[in-house]
Amino acid sequence: MIKRPLRTLGALTASIALALGLTSVPAQADAVEEEPFTALIFSKTTGFRHDSIPYGVALYEALAEEHGFETEHSEDADIFNPEDLARFDAVIWLSTTGDVLDEGQQAAFEEYVQAGGGYVGVHSASDTHYDWEWYGDLVGAYFASHPPGTQDAEVMVNDRAHPSTSMLPASWDRHDEWYDYDVSPRGDVHVLAGLNEASYEDVVDPAGQMGFDHPIAWCQVYDGGRSWYTGGGHTVESYSEPEFTAHLLGGLQWAAGQVEGDCGATQWDNFEKVTLAQGEENVGEPMGMAVLPDGRIMHTSRNGQVSMWSPETYSTNALADVPVYDHDEDGLQGIALDPDFEENGWVYLYYAPVIDGVPSGAAPENGSAEDFEPFEAHNNLSRFQFVDGDEPSLDLESEQVILEVEATRGMCCHVGGDIDFDPDGNLLLSTGDDTSAFGSDGFSPHDERESRNPAFDAQRSSGNTNDLRGKLIRIAVDEDGGYDIPEGNLFPPETSDADLTRPEILAMGLRNPFRFSVDQNDGSVYLADYGPDSPWPTPNAARRTRSPGTTSPSRSTSVGRTASGTTPPTTSTTSGPAPPGRRSTATPRSTSRRATPV
Numbered sequence: 001m002i003k004r005p006l007r008t009l010g011a012l013t014a015s016i017a018l019a020l021g022l023t024s025v026p027a028q029a030d031a032v033e034e035e036p037f038t039a040l041i042f043s044k045t046t047g048f049r050h051d052s053i054p055y056g057v058a059l060y061e062a063l064a065e066e067h068g069f070e071t072e073h074s075e076d077a078d079i080f081n082p083e084d085l086a087r088f089d090a091v092i093w094l095s096t097t098g099d100v101l102d103e104g105q106q107a108a109f110e111e112y113v114q115a116g117g118g119y120v121g122v123h124s125a126s127d128t129h130y131d132w133e134w135y136g137d138l139v140g141a142y143f144a145s146h147p148p149g150t151q152d153a154e155v156m157v158n159d160r161a162h163p164s165t166s167m168l169p170a171s172w173d174r175h176d177e178w179y180d181y182d183v184s185p186r187g188d189v190h191v192l193a194g195l196n197e198a199s200y201e202d203v204v205d206p207a208g209q210m211g212f213d214h215p216i217a218w219c220q221v222y223d224g225g226r227s228w229y230t231g232g233g234h235t236v237e238s239y240s241e242p243e244f245t246a247h248l249l250g251g252l253q254w255a256a257g258q259v260e261g262d263c264g265a266t267q268w269d270n271f272e273k274v275t276l277a278q279g280e281e282n283v284g285e286p287m288g289m290a291v292l293p294d295g296r297i298m299h300t301s302r303n304g305q306v307s308m309w310s311p312e313t314y315s316t317n318a319l320a321d322v323p324v325y326d327h328d329e330d331g332l333q334g335i336a337l338d339p340d341f342e343e344n345g346w347v348y349l350y351y352a353p354v355i356d357g358v359p360s361g362a363a364p365e366n367g368s369a370e371d372f373e374p375f376e377a378h379n380n381l382s383r384f385q386f387v388d389g390d391e392p393s394l395d396l397e398s399e400q401v402i403l404e405v406e407a408t409r410g411m412c413c414h415v416g417g418d419i420d421f422d423p424d425g426n427l428l429l430s431t432g433d434d435t436s437a438f439g440s441d442g443f444s445p446h447d448e449r450e451s452r453n454p455a456f457d458a459q460r461s462s463g464n465t466n467d468l469r470g471k472l473i474r475i476a477v478d479e480d481g482g483y484d485i486p487e488g489n490l491f492p493p494e495t496s497d498a499d500l501t502r503p504e505i506l507a508m509g510l511r512n513p514f515r516f517s518v519d520q521n522d523g524s525v526y527l528a529d530y531g532p533d534s535p536w537p538t539p540n541a542a543r544r545t546r547s548p549g550t551t552s553p554s555r556s557t558s559v560g561r562t563a564s565g566t567t568p569p570t571t572s573t574t575s576g577p578a579p580p581g582r583r584s585t586a587t588p589r590s591t592s593r594r595a596t597p598v
Contacts, residue, residue, distance in 0.1 A: 037069045037089040037256045039120075044075040046098030050124065055239040056094045063249050069256075080105035082112070089256035090118030090226075093125035095233060100128060110134055113225035118255030122248070123233035126181065138227050140189040140218055141181035147204040150177045150235060154199035155216060159192045162219065162261040164228065164250030168193070168243055177234035178216070180209040189220040189227075190263040217247070219254065219263035226263070228255045276309045282316040283307070288334040288418065293342055300349070302331035306394055320384070320394035325352040325377070327360065327410060333417025338383070339425045345386045347394060350417040350429060352379050352407065363410025365439070365453050372453055378404040379415070381429055383481065400481035403504070405431050405468045411455040412436050414470075414512035414530065422523045426476050426486050428506070430513035430527065433462035433470035462509055465491065465501045472507035472516070472527065 041060050043053045057073050064071045072088075080101055085091070085108060101109065106129075113119060119138055127143040129135045136142055155172040157165050178195060185191070194215045197208030208214055216231040228251040238244050253259045264270045276297065277283050284301025291297050295311040304324040309316045324331045330352040338346035355377050363375040385398035414432030421427055435458040437445045447456040454460055462470020475483040485493060490508065491501035507527075516527035 035258050037258055038087060039064070039069065039071050039252060039256060040079065040085075040088040040091045041071055041073040041094055042075070042079075042091055042096065042100075043073070043094040044077060044096055044100040046100055047127065048097050048124070050095040050234060052234060052236045052239060053095050055236050056122065056233060059239040059245060059248070060092060060094075060252070063245070063252075067249065067253075069258075077101050077105050080108050082108050085109065085112040085117065088117070089258075090120055090252060092120040092122065092252065093128065094122050095124045096128045097124050098128060099131070101132075106132060106135070110223070113138065113227075114223050115225075116257070117225045118252075118257060119222075119225060119227045120252050120255045121227070121229040123177075123179075123231060125229065126179065126231070134223075137188075138222050139229055140185035140220065140227070141183050141215075143179050144182045145180045145209060146177050147200070147207050149204065150175055151200040151204055153178055154196040155193050156196055157193045159190070159265075162192055162250070162263070163254050163259045164219070164230075164247050164261070165192045165217070166250070167246045172243065173199075174232070174238075174241065174244065175235065176232050176238060178208065179231045180214070184210060184213045184215055185218055186213060186215055186266065187268040189215075189218040190266050191215040191218045193217040217251075219251070219261070220267065221263055226255045226257065228252075228263075276314070277307070277316040285331075287332060288336075290335045290337045290347070292337065298335055298337075298347065300332050300335045302326060302329075302333070304332045304351070306332070306335070306349070308392060317392070319386075319392060320396055322349065322351055322394075322396065323354045325354050325358070325360065325409065327362070328412040329415050330379075330407070330409065333415055334419040334429075336419035336421065336427075339421050341386075345388075346383045347386050348381065348383045348402075348419050348427070350379060350381050350419055352377075352409075352415075358409055361410065363408070363453060363455070365411075365456075366451050367453070368451070372408075375408055375410040377407045377409050379407050379417075379431075380404060381419070381427075383477075402427075402477060402481060402483060403429070403468075403473070403475065405429075405473075406434070406461070407469075408434055408453075408455045411453060412438075416510075416513050418513070418515050420516065420518045422474075422518045422525075423520050424476075424486070424523070426474050427483075428516070428518060428525065429473040429475075430510070430516055431469050431471050431473065432512040432514075433458045433510065435461055435470075435511075458511075462511065465505070465508070466499070468502055468504060470508060470510045471502075471505050472510065472513060472525065473504045474506040475504055 039060070041057055043057060061071050061073070077100055079085070091109070091112070121139050124143060126139050126141060130142060152173065152175050155174060157168045157170050157172055159165050160168065160170065172193070178200065194213070195208060197211065197214055201207035217229065219226070219228040221227075230247060230251060232238055232244055232247070250259070254261045277299070283299065284303050284305050287300045287302050289297050289299035297309045298306060298319065299309065300306055303326055304322040306319045306322065307316050308319050322332055332349060332351040334350045336348045338344055338348065341347075357374065358377045359374055364371050380401050381403040382399050382401045385395040387393045387395050413436055414434055416430040416432035418430045419427065434455065435445045436455050439445070439447060439452075439456045445456055445458045448459070458470065461467050474486055474489055476486050477483045485503040488506075489503055490505045491503050493503040496503065510529050512530035513527050514530070516525055518525055
């Protein structure tokens, strides 16, 4: 029979908690007006039976009382007929095991889902009907194994927008029995959360068997209906956990069609791959692209070619050939359109200009300061006018150099060079540390020998507060091509030493931040940096100490605030001027500068 509201969630949850010996019950949120719906709780088992099933039933009934929906609990498979199933908006398969439906009941449930019915699978619902292919696809994956016993583990919440996971922390620590599955369903379903197997591999043997891709909760729109599954729920204690309770509630509400949630974002079949351009003549060594408001796409090649693809003709034509220095990783890098592109036509490029007197070949690895000096140069952040028409082009004569970034030429590596704008219109540029790691045995490239090329020492660049390399730069570009310094950068000009710091720096201590993106709602920056080079730890390595005044100690510092006022993560930096024997090519800049016409 249908279970209707009788008592409050707090009271029933309290009784569950007391039965478990808990001393306190987490406070529940005030009830809100919600659309009524009806759910069937089905917990039949023909294999292993979980002691937690009664607690799961009680929790769902308590949630119904609190949130104004109805439930019916049954272990009689005869309820799987068209007439009875039509009474329910969703069916909860609560830790079912084995073969629980006959062929006629299976057909009725398939028709129910195809008509838009919802499915909720909890824990061993994936240990059910291995011979029913349709059901296996509905669940997403079958149970394969689990480590002995139960463990504490880190659940990595991948989707913090879906109603079943929006309330969860990004890293969710909980205790349960952790299933491995026969396959990873990622790509066929939308993964809501996954397991970090490393979080329990040292406490049990064998531990997780799926590796880095170990989904534990997911959802999908399947064969006309909604399917939601969670691998949690083995333990009795699970059903008195506030966060797991909210997880179950959100999953049921979504499956019943009462709340919205995107369960198609990471299903491969929802996407179509279309090749826009291919071949060296069209893309060269591709580095960046920018989508115009009308759907055309500008893209850059490291050799200096800027091209544009047209959605009308599906063809690519050259816009410009920017003269570049292209030794090793240098050349033309990122591209971005001005936020007011439709009105002003400005296109921003980051590239290595050809500079008279700078050798085009390789620099010596060892030598004297006089040998290294000719290779000191700079990269340009510039903007150019886009000229539209029958034969679109970039007007190279219109170049305005917004910013020059130090560069040591003739050696590899790490240029960075991505460009984007935040919601307030500030320009952000990522720059690499311009440093080779090949001479430091895979570790942090710090080399202070005066006979060594400066390109082997990142202290002069990413660890230098007076240098723009190895940084995330943020500036407010003026209409005439100059720029001002937004509030929240690392070194505010009014409180920082202009001889030791660059006010353009938003974050420092980076190696090769080749790509980043800016959340256009709150200004948060998501940046991908190059990881450490060392293939193994060296716990016995001695720590070298330096006398005061030679180099500044390493410290952790806030990377500043985004335009929205939120604080990005901390970044480990080595602050201060370049170390002895190393030149900083930077010169103090004013906090408001004009563009350099070329």
